[in-house]
Amino acid sequence: xxxxxxxxxxxxxxxxxxxxxxxxxxxxxxxxxxxxxxxxxxxxxxxxxxxxxxxxxxxxxxxxxxxxxxxxxxxxxxxxxxxxxxxxxxxxxxxxxxxxxxxxxxxxxxxxxxxxxxxxxxxxxxxxxxxxxxxxxxxxxxxxxxxxxxxxxxxxxxxxxxxxxxxx
Amino acid sequence: xxxxxxxxxxxxxxxxxxxxxxxxxxxxxxxxxxxxxxxxxxxxxxxxxxxxxxxxxxxxxxxxxxxxxxxxxxxxxxxxxxxxxxxxxxxxxxxxxxxxxxxxxxxxxxxxxxxxxxxxxxxxxxxxxxxxxxxxxxxxxxxxxxxxxxxxxxxxxxxxxxxxxxxxxxxxxxxxxxxxxxxxxxxxxxxxxxxxxxxxxxxxxxxxxxxxxxxxxxxxxxxxxxxxxxxxxxxxxxxxxxxxxxxxxxxxxxxxxxxxxxxxxxxxxxxxxxxxxxxxxxxxxxxxxxxxxxxxxxxxxxxxxxxxxxxxxxxxxxxxxxxxxxxxxxxxxxxxxxxxxxxxxxxxxxxxxxxxxxxxxxxxxxxxxxxxxxxxxxxxxxxxxxxxxxxxxxxxxxxxxxxxxxxxxxxxxxxxxx
Numbered sequence: 352x353x354x355x356x357x358x359x360x361x362x363x364x365x366x367x368x369x370x371x372x373x374x375x376x377x378x379x380x381x382x383x384x385x386x387x388x389x390x391x392x393x394x395x396x397x398x399x400x401x402x403x404x405x406x407x408x409x410x411x412x413x414x415x416x417x418x419x420x421x422x423x424x425x426x427x428x429x430x431x432x433x434x435x436x437x438x439x440x441x442x443x444x445x446x447x448x449x450x451x452x453x454x455x456x457x458x459x460x461x462x463x464x465x466x467x468x469x470x471x472x473x474x475x476x477x478x479x480x481x482x483x484x485x486x487x488x489x490x491x492x493x494x495x496x497x498x499x500x501x502x503x504x505x506x507x508x509x510x511x512x513x514x515x516x517x518x519x
Numbered sequence: 520x521x522x523x524x525x526x527x528x529x530x531x532x533x534x535x536x537x538x539x540x541x542x543x544x545x546x547x548x549x550x551x552x553x554x555x556x557x558x559x560x561x562x563x564x565x566x567x568x569x570x571x572x573x574x575x576x577x578x579x580x581x582x583x584x585x586x587x588x589x590x591x592x593x594x595x596x597x598x599x600x601x602x603x604x605x606x607x608x609x610x611x612x613x614x615x616x617x618x619x620x621x622x623x624x625x626x627x628x629x630x631x632x633x634x635x636x637x638x639x640x641x642x643x644x645x646x647x648x649x650x651x652x653x654x655x656x657x658x659x660x661x662x663x664x665x666x667x668x669x670x671x672x673x674x675x676x677x678x679x680x681x682x683x684x685x686x687x688x689x690x691x692x693x694x695x696x697x698x699x700x701x702x703x704x705x706x707x708x709x710x711x712x713x714x715x716x717x718x719x720x721x722x723x724x725x726x727x728x729x730x731x732x733x734x735x736x737x738x739x740x741x742x743x744x745x746x747x748x749x750x751x752x753x754x755x756x757x758x759x760x761x762x763x764x765x766x767x768x769x770x771x772x773x774x775x776x777x778x779x780x781x782x783x784x785x786x787x788x789x790x791x792x793x794x795x796x797x798x799x800x801x802x803x804x805x806x807x808x809x810x811x812x813x814x815x816x817x818x819x820x821x822x823x824x825x826x827x828x829x830x831x832x833x834x835x836x837x838x839x840x841x842x843x844x845x846x847x848x849x850x851x852x853x854x855x856x857x858x859x860x861x862x863x864x865x866x867x868x869x870x871x872x873x874x875x876x877x878x879x880x881x882x883x884x885x886x887x888x889x890x891x892x893x894x895x896x897x898x899x900x901x902x903x904x905x906x907x908x909x910x911x912x913x914x915x916x917x918x919x920x921x922x923x924x925x926x927x928x929x930x931x932x933x934x935x936x937x
Contacts (some may be wrong), residue, residue, distance in 0.1 A: 360706055360795055364903040368910070369882040373586050388910040406769060408606035408707035410847040411739065412903060414642040416658035430560045435713050438642055460800055462586075490543050490672060499696055508571050 352400045352428070353378060359406035362451040364438070365389035366410065366418035377419065378424035385421045398497050399426025402466050404457055406432065410439025416446070423499075429468045431475060433457050444491055451475060456482040515519040523678040523773040526743050528653040531767075532636045541678045544881065547670045549609075550612075550630055552639030556659055556877075558597035560640060560829035563663040571751035573608040574669035576886050580612040581605060581731055582621035586855045587877040588592025589616075590885035591772045613868040619876040622646040622733065622818035627850060629760030634767040638662075638671065640916050643818055643900065645735040648744035649728035650751055651766055653713075655742045664873035676713040676741045680778040683718040690934040691786045692828070693727035694820055697734045698789045700781065700801025712776065715769055720745055720839050721781070721788030724823045725754040726856025729792070732899050733819045737796040783864045788933050790896075791916035794904040802933040810915070811893040811928040814870070816847030817881045820898035826857045829923035830865040833933060845880060845887045846873045869926075883908030896931060898922050 363369075365388055366382065375381050376412040384392040403422070409432040410418065422430065430443070431453040443450045445493035449470050456475045460466070464478030475482050487495070522530070522537070530536050533544035553560055561568070573579075589595035596618065614624050621641050625631050633651030637644065640662040649652035657671070665671055667809045687696065701708070713734055720728070721910045726744045728857040735743025745751075745767035757763075788802040812866060815821075815829050826848065838844045846866050854876055857863045863873060874880075880887030889895055889912035897907075902914035915931065923935035 360898045362795075364901075364905045368882055368905045368908075370888075370908045372882070373555055373597065373884055374591070376562075388905040407617075408710065408739065409707055412642065412736075412901065413646075414656040414658055416660055419658070420660075434707060434710060436707065438656045438658065438736075438740055440851050445658055445660040467542075482821065488543055500664050501567075503667055505567065508567070508667060511538055513572075 352402065353398065354464070355397065355401060355403045356391065356460065357403070357405045358504055360408045361389065361405050363412035363415055363418055367415060367421060370411065372415050378420060380466055381417045381421040384423065385418070395429070395461065397425060400428050402428050402468060403430040404432070404460055404466065405430065405436045406457065409435050409502040411436035416442045417470070417517070419443045419448050429470065431456055431468065444494055447495050447499040450455055451484050452479060453484045454488045520770050521772050522770050522776060522788055523713060523775070524767055524769045525653065525676050525678055527744070527767045527769070528634060529673060529675050530751070538675045540675050542788040542860055542904055543672055544675060544677045545672050548578065548638045548665065549635040549663060550580050550619055550637045550719045551639065551665050552644055553579065553581050553662055554734060555583055555594070555597060556640055557581045557601045557604065558646070558667070560659045561600070561661045563660065564667055567667055568608070571667055573848040574665070574667055576609045578608060578669060579610050579666065580625060581610060582614040582618065582624045583616045584620045584877045585617040585882065586884045587641040587875060594891055597706045609801060610779050612742055617851055617875055619852065620818045620821065620878060623822065623849035623853070626650055626729065627758055629755060629758035631667030632755065632760050632764035633751065633767055634826050638665065644732055645740060645743050646729055646733040646818065648742050649725060649732040650755065651744060651747040652743050653744065656736060676711055677776040678713040678715055678773070679709050680775040680812050681714060681716050682778060683716060683720060683783055684780060685719060686722045687783045687786055688934055690920040691788055691868055692918040692920060693723060693730040693791050694720060695782065696781065696790055696841050697731045698718050698799050698916065699786055701734065701738045701797050702789065703792070705740055706737060706797040706874065707739040707932060712740055714738070714743040716743070716745045718883065721748060721750065724824065729822065737900055739865070788918060790921070790931060793902055793913040794913065796902060796916065802917065804930060809892065809930040810842060810896045810925060812887060812889060813842060813844040813896050813922050814847065814880055814887065814895060815844065815901060816849065816898035816921050817878070817899040817901040817921055819848060821847055821853065823853050823856050825898065825919040826853070826866065829919045830862040832920060832923035833927065834865050836869055836927045838926045842926060842929045844869070844871040844926045846871045847879060848873070848876045850876045852889040880907055882906065896922055896925050907921045913931050
């Protein structure tokens with residue numbers, strides 16, 4: 352497990368350059384360009400289970416979803432930041448990517464520290480120090496646990512259809 | 520009582536009546552905006568659409584604007600797929616390539632009305648707050664889900680009140696105002712918040728309000744809204760918006776997270792320097808920055824008034840040698856009117872290249888892409904590293920007047936109308 356540490360205002364162009372937004376849509380097309388203009392080593396070396404740490408306003412800018420789709424497909428365990436931009440935060444829920452807002456954990460991190468994230472318990476451990484973060488509202492957890500928004504919606508539509516068929 | 524604009528709209532749209540900040544509500548948006556990204560959006564749910572059908576033919580609005588005319592076989596195929604989807608499901612509000620930028624079309628064609636709820640798979644959806652709508656950006660996946668269900672969830676935001684006092688003094692403009700605000704509160708200064716503009720807004724034209732609301736997302740806002748007044752009514756009548764809308768106004772005693780005031784008379788021309796929109800300084804202090812490309816237009820500043828201000832400054836002058844000026848009108852209608860009144864002729868005489876009404880260079884997808892080491896002064900809304908297609912280029916943001924004056928000088932200068 353590797354920790355990738357970045358600063359404040361990591362915007363959507365840094366996470367996925369705008370020039371590719373109308374030519375790359377699938378995870379396979381997206382992943383080679385993740386964080387291309389911020390840290391070219393990320394796309395080459397990041398692996399499933401890695402954690403991203405960042406400052407304030409992570410994901411600000413465009414509504415493009417290639418960053419959340421790409422990070423989720425890559426298997427990033429969580430993005431921990433001091434704060435997130437709202438469209439990015441929403442998009443992460445829709446993709447089932449775990450985001451954790453925990454400024455204390457970011458301040459505590461020193462290069463070389465191990466980071467362990469337990470979203471269910473609302474707990475993050477940085478270099479042996481433990482931090483707590485509030486759990487998501489149940490409505491949001493339901494979407495994430497269904498495997499993302501489309502899976503959630505399909506389940507809902509299927510249930511509705513079954514009910515309609517069940518009642519003559 | 521004690522309700523903000525966001526509480527009132529989301530209370531009404533959720534059918535719950537009274538809602539409180541922090542509450543999660545299920546809402547049925549009046550419109551769902553998509554653009555060229557309708558192709559990947561629809562492809563996510565092709566099979567589901569065949570199975571469950573399209574939830575509404577009226578709610579989706581599709582405007583082809585991001586890569587127009589198509590730049591490659593791939594983008595042309597995307598456009599083709601979107602047209603096929605529109606025909607197959609009878610989508611009512613479709614605007615093909617050449618009609619204009621989605622954020623201009625949605626308001627200019629009367630699709631956004633006061634009190635309506637609009638979500639869009641584009642971050643600058645917040646623009647429609649200028650006409651009193653609650654408008655906010657979502658991602659592609661959520662747009663795909665709404666095609667199937669017609670509904671989504673929103674968290675009722677807390678609100679930030681920005682009170683405007685007095686009048687702008689040209690050449691200071693609405694763009695300078697909003698850049699000044701972002702410079703002061705930061706790129707996340709309104710994160711998660713509903714931003715309400717209040718005070719002496721009567722002196723701001725609808726075009727100016729659209730410029731300000733457009734950049735709400737650059738301060739992190741969920742939505743940015745102006746109160747409805749005579750100017751709104753005039754604009755909506757011109758746009759042939761369906762009648763029957765009701766203005767939604769925050770209560771006088773509504774509770775705000777914060778209230779800030781701006782004296783419009785004190786606003787001066789400013790520049791947002793690379794690589795963040797909150798890196799703002801007075802234009803008079805940003806000296807000796809030689810510019811290679813000037814961009815006038817986009818969904819932020821591509822309206823008739825913007826082009827006219829630039830033409831007034833560029834009339835009889837030439838774009839500096841070695842520099843290039845690109846003009847990107849917000850819509851076909853703007854282009855037509857600017858052609859008829861001589862604005863386009865003035866700009867072309869000065870040396871401008873006029874592009875079709877779309878997004879083109881602003882997001883670096885095609886047209887006007889920058890080379891490494893180049894600098895651009897643009898009236899667009901973002902100056903992120905790599906935004907215009909090259910990570911080793913620099914983007915500065917300013918008003919149409921500043922861009923026009925600087926285009927003559929070939930470097931950043933403060934505009935003057937003397």
